[in-house]
Amino acid sequence: MDSFPVWLSLRVALSATALTLLTGVPTAWLLARKRFPGRNALEAVVVLPLVLPPTVLGYYLLVVIGYRGPIGRALAAIGLELAFTPAAAVLAACVGSIALVIKSAQAGFETVDRQLEQAARTLGRSEWGVFWSVTLPLAWRSVLAGTVLAFCRALGEFGITLMVAGNIPGRTQTLPLAIYDRVQANQMGEANALALVAVGIVVVLLFGLSRLARLRY
Amino acid sequence: MRHSLPIVLALTWLVLGPGSTDAANPPSLTVFAAADLTFAFKEIASRFEKATGARVTLVFGSTGNFAQQIRQGGPADVFFAADQSFVDALAAEGVLLRETRTLYAQGRIVLATARAFGPKLTDLRSLLDSRVRHVAIANPVHAPYGRAAEQALRKAGIWEALRPKLVFGENIRHALQFVQTGAAEAGIVALSIASVPEVDWVSIDAAMHAPLDQAAAVVRRSARPELGLAFIQFVNGPEGRPIMKRYGFMLPGEF
Amino acid sequence: MSGTVSVAITKRFPGFTLDVSWEAEQSVLGLFGPSGAGKTLTLQCLAGLIRPDAGRIVVGERVFFDAAAGVDLSPQQRRIGYVFQGYALFPHLTVVKNIAFGLRGRPRLDRARRISEVIERLGLRGLEQRYPRELSGGQRQRVALGRALAIDPALLLLDEPLSALDAPLRRTLRDELREILSGWGTAAVVVTHDFTEAYRLADRIIVYEDGRVIQSAPRSELLWQPASESVARIMGLSNVLRGTVVKAMPDRIQIAWRGQTLEAVNSPTRSYLPPPENPIAFFIRPEYVRLIRKDRGAPDVAHHMNLMRGRIVGEADFGTVWSLRLRLDTPGAPAQGDFDLEVEVPHLVYEILEIERDRHWEFSIHRGSIHVLPT
Numbered sequence: 001m002d003s004f005p006v007w008l009s010l011r012v013a014l015s016a017t018a019l020t021l022l023t024g025v026p027t028a029w030l031l032a033r034k035r036f037p038g039r040n041a042l043e044a045v046v047v048l049p050l051v052l053p054p055t056v057l058g059y060y061l062l063v064v065i066g067y068r069g070p071i072g073r074a075l076a077a078i079g080l081e082l083a084f085t086p087a088a089a090v091l092a093a094c095v096g097s098i099a100l101v102i103k104s105a106q107a108g109f110e111t112v113d114r115q116l117e118q119a120a121r122t123l124g125r126s127e128w129g130v131f132w133s134v135t136l137p138l139a140w141r142s143v144l145a146g147t148v149l150a151f152c153r154a155l156g157e158f159g160i161t162l163m164v165a166g167n168i169p170g171r172t173q174t175l176p177l178a179i180y181d182r183v184q185a186n187q188m189g190e191a192n193a194l195a196l197v198a199v200g201i202v203v204v205l206l207f208g209l210s211r212l213a214r215l216r217y
Numbered sequence: 218m219r220h221s222l223p224i225v226l227a228l229t230w231l232v233l234g235p236g237s238t239d240a241a242n243p244p245s246l247t248v249f250a251a252a253d254l255t256f257a258f259k260e261i262a263s264r265f266e267k268a269t270g271a272r273v274t275l276v277f278g279s280t281g282n283f284a285q286q287i288r289q290g291g292p293a294d295v296f297f298a299a300d301q302s303f304v305d306a307l308a309a310e311g312v313l314l315r316e317t318r319t320l321y322a323q324g325r326i327v328l329a330t331a332r333a334f335g336p337k338l339t340d341l342r343s344l345l346d347s348r349v350r351h352v353a354i355a356n357p358v359h360a361p362y363g364r365a366a367e368q369a370l371r372k373a374g375i376w377e378a379l380r381p382k383l384v385f386g387e388n389i390r391h392a393l394q395f396v397q398t399g400a401a402e403a404g405i406v407a408l409s410i411a412s413v414p415e416v417d418w419v420s421i422d423a424a425m426h427a428p429l430d431q432a433a434a435v436v437r438r439s440a441r442p443e444l445g446l447a448f449i450q451f452v453n454g455p456e457g458r459p460i461m462k463r464y465g466f467m468l469p470g471e472f
Numbered sequence: 473m474s475g476t477v478s479v480a481i482t483k484r485f486p487g488f489t490l491d492v493s494w495e496a497e498q499s500v501l502g503l504f505g506p507s508g509a510g511k512t513l514t515l516q517c518l519a520g521l522i523r524p525d526a527g528r529i530v531v532g533e534r535v536f537f538d539a540a541a542g543v544d545l546s547p548q549q550r551r552i553g554y555v556f557q558g559y560a561l562f563p564h565l566t567v568v569k570n571i572a573f574g575l576r577g578r579p580r581l582d583r584a585r586r587i588s589e590v591i592e593r594l595g596l597r598g599l600e601q602r603y604p605r606e607l608s609g610g611q612r613q614r615v616a617l618g619r620a621l622a623i624d625p626a627l628l629l630l631d632e633p634l635s636a637l638d639a640p641l642r643r644t645l646r647d648e649l650r651e652i653l654s655g656w657g658t659a660a661v662v663v664t665h666d667f668t669e670a671y672r673l674a675d676r677i678i679v680y681e682d683g684r685v686i687q688s689a690p691r692s693e694l695l696w697q698p699a700s701e702s703v704a705r706i707m708g709l710s711n712v713l714r715g716t717v718v719k720a721m722p723d724r725i726q727i728a729w730r731g732q733t734l735e736a737v738n739s740p741t742r743s744y745l746p747p748p749e750n751p752i753a754f755f756i757r758p759e760y761v762r763l764i765r766k767d768r769g770a771p772d773v774a775h776h777m778n779l780m781r782g783r784i785v786g787e788a789d790f791g792t793v794w795s796l797r798l799r800l801d802t803p804g805a806p807a808q809g810d811f812d813l814e815v816e817v818p819h820l821v822y823e824i825l826e827i828e829r830d831r832h833w834e835f836s837i838h839r840g841s842i843h844v845l846p847t
Contacts, residue, residue: 059285066289067438084292118521119560121547123574123623133573137564166291168247168276184277184390185255186397186413 001193004170005178008086010201012174013154016093020101020150023094025143028105029131050099054159057095061164065091088165089172093154100149108142109135141213148209152202245272246444247292249283251299251431252388253324253362253407257464258297261457268456271444279388281359288312293436295445297452299324299389300361301432313434314442319449323467324429325408326365327418329393334402337417341373341425344403349382353395353404356385361429363392366405368426408465428472477501477627477659481517481527481537490514490524490683500653502674502691503663505706509680511663512557515629518661519554520547531627553620553658557631559612561604567591567615568600574623590618594652609637610645617649621656628653628660634669646672667707671695679703697739701753701845710814711756712845713807720745725844727752730812731802734778736842744846753845758795758816760841763825764834776836784831785811794822798835 030036031043049057065082066072075082082088112135120130136143158176165172167181175198182191250258255277262273276283280299284307287293296313298304301320308315330338338344344352355363363385370376384401386392389410395401397415411418433452435445451457458468480493490510503511516522518529520536523544529537531552536545562570571590575583591597594614604612613633620628633649634642650673653660664670670677670691677694679687687699698704704712715729720738722745727734736754738744746752764771771779786797797811806812815835817827827833 055282062286062289066291068289072290083290084286113560115556115558115560116562118519118547119554119556119562119619120573121521122519122550122552122554123619124548124551124576125573126548129576134562162278163282163286166276166286167278168292169274171274171292181277184252184394 001190001197002169002178005173005175005194006197008089008173009155009175009198012086012089012093012157013151015090016097016154016157017147017151019090019094020098020154021143021147024098024101024146024150025105025136028102029109029135031102032106032109046099046102049095049160054096055163058092058160058163061091061095061160065164083164084166084168084172086165086172089157089161089174092160092164093157096157096160097150097153100153101143101146104146104149105139105143108139108146111142112138144209144213148205151205155198155201243270243272244441244444245274246294246441246448247274247276248295248297248448249276249278249287249291249293250297251280251283251361252277252390253299253409254297255390255410257409257461257466258452260460261452264456264460265448265451268451269444269447273448277390279360287436290438294439294441295433295435295448297321297431297433298361299429299431300364301430302361304432304434308434312437314437315434317433317435317442317446317449319433319453320430320469321433321449321452322431322461322469323423323472324362324365324431325423325465325467326362326369326405326421326426326429327408327411328403328421329396329406329411329416329418330403331396331399331401332415332417333399337419338403339419341370341421342375344379344382345375349402351384351395351401352379352382353384353386353392353401353406355389355392355406356387360386360388361431362389362405362407365426365429369405369421372425411465423467430472431466476530476532477518477661478528478530479514479518481514481524481529483513483517483522483524488683492680492683492685493527494678494685494688496676496678496688499657499659500674500676501659501661502670502677503661503680504667504670504674504677505665505680507665510683511665511680512631514680515554515631515661515663518627519552519629520545520550534626551623551626553623553625553628555613555616555620555628555630555633557633558636559604559616561612561615561619563604566601566603567596567607570604570615571596571618571622573619586622586624590622593655594618594621610641613637613645613649617652621658625658628658630660630662632663632665634664635666642669649673679706681706696843698755698843698845704753704755704845709755710758711808712753713755714751714753717746717748717750717752719748724839725752727754727842727844730800730807731804732778732780732800734837734842735839736844737840739844739846744844755843755845756813756837757841757843758814759793760837761798761813761815762836762838763815763817763821763827764836765825766830771834771836777839778837778842779834780836781832781834782812784827784833787827793818794827796827798833 062083063069064071065088067076072083082091116134117130120134125133156176158180161174162177167173167177173181175194179191179194182194258275262275266273280303283296284303287296287307296304304313304318307313308318328338328341354366357363357367367376370379384395386395389407392404393406393410396404396406397413433449435442439445453469461468476495476497478495483490490513492510492514503514505511513522517524524537524539526539535543536550537543562573568587572583572587575586591600594617596614596618599607599611607615634646637645646669662673674691677689677691678685681702687694687703698707698709701712713729715727718726718728718733723738725736725738727736764776773779781801782798784796785799788795793816796815796817798813798815799806800812
C-alpha cells in the first residue's frame with residue numbers, strides 16, 4: 001500500500017487544524033462578543049463553504065490563487081507557489097473546515113457568563129487576559145469539539161482539494177483522493193486498505209481525546 | 218498539561234518532517250490524462266520510463282476539470298484530452314502549444330450491462346425494458362463520452378424516453394462504477410475501460426455519434442516541453458500503438 | 473479611609489433615564505431604593521463597566537470619568553473591588569485561585585501574604601482547594617468579598633450582597649458583613665432594596681427612585697425624617713397617611729385627619745409652614761401607638777396626646793410582636809383599606825392587656841411620634 005497519501009493527509013489535516021484554530025477562535029470570539037457593522041456579512045461568509053458545492057468552491061479559489069489570479073501573482077512575485085502544492089491542500093482543508101471551529105467556539109463563548117468577564121476586568125485583567133483566563137477555560141469543551149470536527153473534516157477533504165491542489169500522485173494526492181483514485185481504477189483491495197487507515201486515524205484520535213478530557217476539570 | 222511537550226514535538230516533526238515530495242533527480246513529466254486512458258496509459262507510461270529514464274506522474278480525471286486547472290496554472294507538462302475541442306480551445310488561448318497538437322486516438326463507446334443483472338443487453342433499445350431501472354452515462358454537459366452517449370441515444374430515438382432513468386457520472390470511470398456495482402443495471406461507457414469482470418459489453422456503431430477524436434498537446438508553461446512532446450510521440454509510436462489498440466482505441470491512420 | 477466619592481452622571485436608555493448626583497465621605501455608603509431605580513447602574517458606572525452619557529466621577533483624588541475632559545479610566549485602571557449580585561465566582565478556579573485572581577503581577581511573597589491574610593480574616597481557612605460549586609451561600613459571599621478585598625481596592629462596591637441568601641442566614645451575614653467592612657476599613661458603596669440592610673450596613677444612605685436621587689442623609693435621619701411620602705413608601709414605612717393642615721407653627725402642626733385633630737411636631741430641619749386647608753402627608757410608627765390600660769381610670773390628657781378610640785379589626789402574630797389593625801370609632805371610610813392605623817405591641821403587652829379578648833381600645837400618640845412628610 002502506498003503510504004504517501006497517509007502521511008500527506010496527516011500533515012495537511014494537522015496544519016489545517018492549527019491554522020483554523022488560529023484564525024477561527026478569534027473570529028468566533030468577535031462574533032460572540034462584539035457588535036460591528038458587517039457582522040451579518042461575516043457570519044454568512046463563514047457558513048458559505050458549507051453551502052457551496054466543493055468543486056465550485058475549489059474553482060473560485062483556483063481562480064484567485066492560480067498563476068493568473070491576484071494572490072497567485074502576488075505570491076509568484078516573491079517566488080512562492082500555492083496552487084497545486086500541498087499548501088493548497090492545507091488551504092482547501094481550512095476553507096472546508098473553519099466554519100466548524102467558528103460555530104462551535106462561538107456557541108461556547110456565548111454561554112460564558114458575561115458577568116464573570118466583568119469581574120475579571122475589575123480585577124485588573126486586560127481584554128486578552130480575560131479571554132485566556134476566563135472565557136476560553138470555560139468554553140474549552142466547545143472549542144475542542146469544534147477542533148475535532150475540523151480535523152476530521154480536514155482529513156476527509158475532497159472536492160476543494162481536487163480542484164485547488166489537484167490529484168497528483170506523490171505530490172498532492174491526499175488520502176481521500178487516493179481512495180477515490182483506487183476505486184476508480186478498480187483497485188478495491190488498496191482502496192479498502194487506505195479507507196481502513198483513515199478510520200483508524202480517527203479512532204485513535206477520538207480515543208486519545210477522551211482520555212485527555214477525563215484528565216481535566 | 219505536562220505530557221503536551223512530547224506531543225507537540227511529535228506533531229511538529231510530522232508536519233515539517235519526512236515524506237517530502239521532491240525527488241528532484243530524474244527528469245519528471247506530469248501527464249494530465251482523461252479518465253478513459255487509465256489502463257492503457259499505466260502500461261505505456263512504465264514503458265516510457267524504462268525507455269527514457271524519465272519519471273512519469275500520471276493524473277487521471279475529467280477533461281473539463283483539467284482544462285480549468287491547466288488554465289489556472291496546473292502543473293501538467295502535457296494534456297491528453299478525451300475531446301479535441303478542449304485542446305483546440307486551450308491552444309487558441311495560448312495555454313497549450315498549438316504546434317504540438319496531435320490526434321492520438323479515437324474513442325469508442327460500448328453498451329455495458331452489469332453481470333449481476335442478467336443476460337447481456339445487445340441493443341440500445343433494450344434499455345427501455347422496464348427491468349432496467351437505471352442507465353449510467355458520463356455527464357453530457359462536460360464529459361465528451363457522455364456527449365457521445367447522448368448523441369447515440371438520440372440517434373436511436375430513445376433519448377427522451379430514457380431521460381428519467383439516466384444517472385450521470387462525473388466522468389467515464391464514475392459511470393462505469395455505477396454499472397460495476399449494479400447500482401445501474403446498464404450504461405454507456407468507454408470501450409477502453411469497459412473490460413472489467415463485473416461487466417459485459419457490446420460495441421455501439423461509431424456512426425451513432427460524432428467522432429470522439431482525442432487530441433493531446435504540450436502545455437506552454439511546461440519546463441520540459443521536449444519531454445512532453447516525446448511522450449506524445451511515444452503514445453503514437455510503435456510501442457504505444459499496440460497497447461492503445463488492445464484497449465479498444467481506434468488509432469490515427471485508421472480513422 | 474478618607475476621601476470623597478463624588479458622582480454626577482446621566483445615562484439614557486429607551487424608557488429610563490439615570491440622572492443622579494451625590495457626594496459622600498463616609499466609609500460605607502448605601503444606595504437604597506426599589507428594583508430598577510438605577511442603583512446597580514450607578515455601581516457599574518463607578519466600576520467603569522458602563523459608560524455614562526455625561527458627567528463626572530471622582531474617587532478620592534482620582535478622576536475616574538469626566539465626559540467633558542474626555543477621561544474614562546478602564547475598569548482595570550480604577551482599582552475597584554466589585555462584589556456582584558450572585559458573586560460571579562470563577563467556577564473553574566478554586567477558592568484560593570479566585571482570591572488570587574487580581575493579584576497577578578505582584579511579587580510572589582507579597583501575593584502569598586495577601587492571600588493568607590484574606591483567608592484568615594474572612595474565615596475561609598480549610599476551604600482553599602474547594603470549588604465554588606462546593607460552597608454554601610455564605611461561604612461564596614465571603615470568597616467574593618475576599619477576592620475583591622485582596623487587591624486592596626480604593627473603593628469596594630457591593631451589589632445586593634445579601635439578597636442571594638435565605639432569610640435566617642441573611643441576618644447573621646449582615647452583621648458579619650458590617651464587621652468585615654469596618655474591620656477592613658475600605659470605603660464601600662452597598663446597593664440594596666431592603667431598608668434594614670441599608671440601615672445596618674451603611675452610615676449614609678442615598679435613596680433612589682426611578683433614576684433619580686430623592687434623599688441623601690445619614691441613616692438615622694432617613695429613619696426618622698424621610699424626606700417625602702415617596703421615600704417613606706420606599707422604606708416600607710407603615711401608617712403613611714394624608715390629612716389636611718389646620719394650623720402650622722414652627723414647632724408643631726395641627727392636622728385634620730379622620731374626624732380628629734392631631735398634633736404633630738414640625739420637621740426640625742426646616743420650618744415647614746404650609747397654609748391651612750393644604751393637604752399634608754405624615755407617618756406614625758406602629759410601635760409608638762400606646763394602647764391605654766383600662767384599669768387605671770380615665771387617661772390624663774397631659775400625658776396622652778392625640779387621644780383616640782378604636783376597635784381592633786385585624787391582627788397578626790410575628791413571634792415577638794403582635795401587629796394590630798385598628799379602626800377608629802369615628803364614622804367614615806378608614807384611611808388604609810378596612811383599617812386606620814397599624815399598631816405594634818410586644819407579646820407581653822398583648823397578653824397583659826388581654827387583647828385577644830378585648831377588642832375595643834382607647835389609645836394615644838405622642839406628638840413626637842407623628843412625623844410630617846414635606847412634599
